[in-house]
Amino acid sequence: MSMNDPIARGLASGWNVTDASKLTTDQTVEADVVVIGTGAGGGTTAEILARQGLSVILVEEGRLYYQKDFKMDELTSYASLYQEGMSRVTADGAIAILQGRCVGGSTTVNWTSSFRTPDETLNYWSQNLGLSDLAPDTMAPWFQGREERHTMAPWVTPPNLNNDILKQGCEKLGYSWQVIPRNVKGCWNLGYCGVGCPTNAKQGALMTTIPGALDNNAQLFHGLRADRLVMNQDRIDHLQASAMGPNGVTPSGVTVTLKARHFVVAASAIGSPGLLLRSELPDPYKRVGKRSFIHPVNATVARMPAKVDPFYGAPQSIYSDEFNFKHGVDGPVGYKLEVPPLHPAMAAGVVPGHGQEQRDNLGQLPWMQSVIALLRDGFHEDSPGGTVSLRDDGSPVLDYPITDYLWQGIRQAYLDMAEIQFAAGAEAVQAVHLDSGWYTSWTQAKDAINQLPMKPHRARLFTAHQMGGCGMGADPKNSVVNGFGEHHQVANLSIHDASIFPTSIGANPQLSVYALAARNSNRLAQKLSGA
Amino acid sequence: MTTPSPKYCPEDRPELSRRSFLKTGLGGAMFLSTVSMTAGLTGCATAPAGRVSAVDSRMDASYQFEFLSRDDIALFEALLPAMFAGALPEEPNQRQHAIAGTIERIDQGIVMFGPANQKELRKLFDLLNFAPTRITLARVWSDWPSVSTESAEAFLNRWRDSRIGLLNNGYIALTKISNVAFYGHDAHWHLSGYPGPPAWAVDALPQFHNA
Numbered sequence: 001m002s003m004n005d006p007i008a009r010g011l012a013s014g015w016n017v018t019d020a021s022k023l024t025t026d027q028t029v030e031a032d033v034v035v036i037g038t039g040a041g042g043g044t045t046a047e048i049l050a051r052q053g054l055s056v057i058l059v060e061e062g063r064l065y066y067q068k069d070f071k072m073d074e075l076t077s078y079a080s081l082y083q084e085g086m087s088r089v090t091a092d093g094a095i096a097i098l099q100g101r102c103v104g105g106s107t108t109v110n111w112t113s114s115f116r117t118p119d120e121t122l123n124y125w126s127q128n129l130g131l132s133d134l135a136p137d138t139m140a141p142w143f144q145g146r147e148e149r150h151t152m153a154p155w156v157t158p159p160n161l162n163n164d165i166l167k168q169g170c171e172k173l174g175y176s177w178q179v180i181p182r183n184v185k186g187c188w189n190l191g192y193c194g195v196g197c198p199t200n201a202k203q204g205a206l207m208t209t210i211p212g213a214l215d216n217n218a219q220l221f222h223g224l225r226a227d228r229l230v231m232n233q234d235r236i237d238h239l240q241a242s243a244m245g246p247n248g249v250t251p252s253g254v255t256v257t258l259k260a261r262h263f264v265v266a267a268s269a270i271g272s273p274g275l276l277l278r279s280e281l282p283d284p285y286k287r288v289g290k291r292s293f294i295h296p297v298n299a300t301v302a303r304m305p306a307k308v309d310p311f312y313g314a315p316q317s318i319y320s321d322e323f324n325f326k327h328g329v330d331g332p333v334g335y336k337l338e339v340p341p342l343h344p345a346m347a348a349g350v351v352p353g354h355g356q357e358q359r360d361n362l363g364q365l366p367w368m369q370s371v372i373a374l375l376r377d378g379f380h381e382d383s384p385g386g387t388v389s390l391r392d393d394g395s396p397v398l399d400y401p402i403t404d405y406l407w408q409g410i411r412q413a414y415l416d417m418a419e420i421q422f423a424a425g426a427e428a429v430q431a432v433h434l435d436s437g438w439y440t441s442w443t444q445a446k447d448a449i450n451q452l453p454m455k456p457h458r459a460r461l462f463t464a465h466q467m468g469g470c471g472m473g474a475d476p477k478n479s480v481v482n483g484f485g486e487h488h489q490v491a492n493l494s495i496h497d498a499s500i501f502p503t504s505i506g507a508n509p510q511l512s513v514y515a516l517a518a519r520n521s522n523r524l525a526q527k528l529s530g531a
Numbered sequence: 532m533t534t535p536s537p538k539y540c541p542e543d544r545p546e547l548s549r550r551s552f553l554k555t556g557l558g559g560a561m562f563l564s565t566v567s568m569t570a571g572l573t574g575c576a577t578a579p580a581g582r583v584s585a586v587d588s589r590m591d592a593s594y595q596f597e598f599l600s601r602d603d604i605a606l607f608e609a610l611l612p613a614m615f616a617g618a619l620p621e622e623p624n625q626r627q628h629a630i631a632g633t634i635e636r637i638d639q640g641i642v643m644f645g646p647a648n649q650k651e652l653r654k655l656f657d658l659l660n661f662a663p664t665r666i667t668l669a670r671v672w673s674d675w676p677s678v679s680t681e682s683a684e685a686f687l688n689r690w691r692d693s694r695i696g697l698l699n700n701g702y703i704a705l706t707k708i709s710n711v712a713f714y715g716h717d718a719h720w721h722l723s724g725y726p727g728p729p730a731w732a733v734d735a736l737p738q739f740h741n742a
């Protein structure tokens with residue numbers, strides 16, 4: 001393997017990394033801090049604490065995959081890098097959930113879009129939830145610090161045609177559009193961010209904070225699932241964890257007990273509330289798992305006259321916020337418009353269908369363009385989010401009822417996306433919906449979309465942004481942690497991931513997670529070093 | 532957490548009872564109280580097929596099935612010709628090979644879904660394989676090995692167009708796992724006009740060359 005790869009080099013240099021599938025006997029380990037999850041939040045936390053000289057153990061249920069494994073192949077990547085082998089869905093099956101499960105978490109498979117938390121969102125939190133410490137000007141230095149750490153900058157290479165069509169359509173209609181900042185260094189503009197960056201250009205946790213933590217003597221267990229935090233009186237005494245066998249999903253039977261002064265949970269939305277529920281931690285107001293948000297996503301596809309090759313090039317480089325805060329922060333639901341990459345398995349899984357019709361649809365893939373709307377859920381009383389609970393086997397599941405408020409936004413988004421695609425010269429547009437045909441004009445599309453039933457399963461919905469479920473707030477009656485991610489009831493427990501967001505973000509969340517985790521970890525490091 | 536068994540044997544096969552019946556998730560929340568489902572499925576039909584002999588099912592005998600049972604394989608053998616009409620090769624051997632390979636990749640994919648979603652799919656497949664539910668819910672009258680491509684196509688259309696969301700969900704589950712395993716496979720990329728990863732990048736990247 002190439003010694004230009006920082007992970008291969010680090011492993012060769014003696015990083016303390018344990019593949020739990022290789023363990024044959026139960027064991028107990030101890031550190032100052034145990035961090036559960038190695039994604040945006042966990043990686044940031046581990047690096048900051050380890051740099052302060054604290055001993056840190058990282059626990060990751062997924063496995064360690066790196067450059068040698070990233071071969072631009074969808075099937076192997078979806079099976080190994082995603083939660084539930086890419087089959088995760090909401091409780092009723094109506095929303096497909098894309099979420100990472102590997103070292104680096106979702107940042108290993110994310111599409112590199114890097115946005116600060118919108119001011120509107122931060123102001124809403126500070127005005128409505130007592131989180132005035134999180135106002136835009138106080139957060140600005142934390143965003144800036146993380147933008148530097150992850151090399152985030154607006155993408156200067158021309159967008160691929162898939163993204164350029166969003167720009168063209170917006171320009172024609174007088175809608176605003178912008179270039180997306182990306183966390184990349186020396187990006188080859190290949191378009192495989194979703195299956196693990198093959199060039200190491202993507203500056204996710206895997207290329208930044210995880211090596212940073214391991215260089216500072218942190219220990220990493222991968223293929224080790226956190227099962228239960230066990231309390232002794234009012235503190236967490238230890239974490240009970242199960243090693244996965246060689247396939248990464250079936251427990252081998254070996255367990256690891258992890259003791260620490262402090263525990264940081266960063267297993268993300270769905271994962272973190274799941275762990276807290278399994279652990280039966282104090283939850284006097286029954287808040288854990290509630291108010292889980294997902295930026296529900298719907299999509300349209302267009303057939304363009306020219307080849308789009310939507311599988312090549314930086315997956316996301318143009319966005320439009322025209323509709324995001326159009327009706328204020330808490331009016332009818334707003335949405336951000338972006339573009340998804342389309343590779344064959346993804347396209348075939350997302351566009352529902354079978355037989356000759358499906359074959360014909362997919363045969364047009366090189367000419368296909370797609371726009372997605374990411375709905376800003378959680379800012380309105382008719383958008384209370386979903387609830388995480390436990391299945392029989394203890395694994396977490398998200399129940400997410402789609403309210404009429406959201407359905408209105410979903411329909412409006414189908415309309416806006418179709419209009420933009422026609423304005424950009426689409427020959428035909430289809431809503432990703434079981435009842436949609438191919439519409440050949442905007443007037444036809446408008447009439448038809450207005451008739452489409454807005455019902456679960458028929459409208460195809462997705463999420464790649466899981467948030468909330470352990471929401472932060474000043475008042476323990478309606479939150480799980482305070483504004484620093486500190487658990488309201490358990491003193492030696494913090495939560496540093498997307499699960500603490502009290503609403504959705506209204507932008508792709510990675511930078512929000514990085515920045516809050518950095519801020520909260522600095523405070524935690526001071527506390528623990530001082531103690 | 533309990534340690535889930537990777538293999539399904541008759542003992543731990545989920546009980547299909549009158550009350551809970553494909554209640555949730557991936558397979559489709561099929562709570563249909565009108566259907567009386569008391570009969571326990573007997574025999575070992577839902578145990579993983581393991582190594583299916585070539586004579587038996589024309590499958591590549593070197594592949595070891597970890598999740599799909601013989602009945603499930605028969606189900607997919609009946610569904611895939613409809614699922615991929617116009618996409619499967621015409622030549623009988625190649626066609627058989629493409630179907631068998633897709634069913635193997637479906638099995639591999641499901642193994643990585645993990646225990647909870649495997650359980651959902653087990654319920655869905657059991658429901659489709661058990662005659663009383665196959666007839667009442669799928670309205671497929673004969674057992675799968677004797678179902679024609681036209682009837683399989685009609686079944687897929689019924690579940691897609693049904694007004695019952697739960698059946699739509701079953702349709703989505705079946706088509707999604709099949710579509711991904713078929714169109715995502717490199718031998719079928721040409722069907723979607725996908726040339727594969729750029730050759731220049733493959734040439735330049737170390738992981739494609741065994742150093």
Ligand SMILES: Cc1cc2nc3c(=O)[nH]c(=O)nc-3n(C[C@H](O)[C@H](O)[C@H](O)COP(=O)(O)OP(=O)(O)OC[C@H]3O[C@@H](n4cnc5c(N)ncnc54)[C@H](O)[C@@H]3O)c2cc1C
Nearest residue numbers: 037039040041061105106111112113226268497498508510
């Ligand atoms: C396909 C895709 C594309 C995306 N694109 C973008 C984008 O372009 N821009 C953007 O800003 N955001 C994007 N996101 C979302 C973004 O990556 C996430 O919001 C962010 O990584 C969340 O950080 P986190 O720390 O909360 O969780 P994660 O980064 O997901 O990390 C959580 C980790 O915890 C582990 N874990 C869970 N349960 C356990 C357990 N019991 N024991 C041990 N470990 C456990 C998981 O395996 C995972 O590795 C994308 C996500 C996906 C899936």
Ligand code: SF4
Nearest residue numbers: 187188190191193197
């Ligand atoms: S587009 Fe850039 S960041 Fe994404 S996979 Fe390719 S090289 Fe990596």
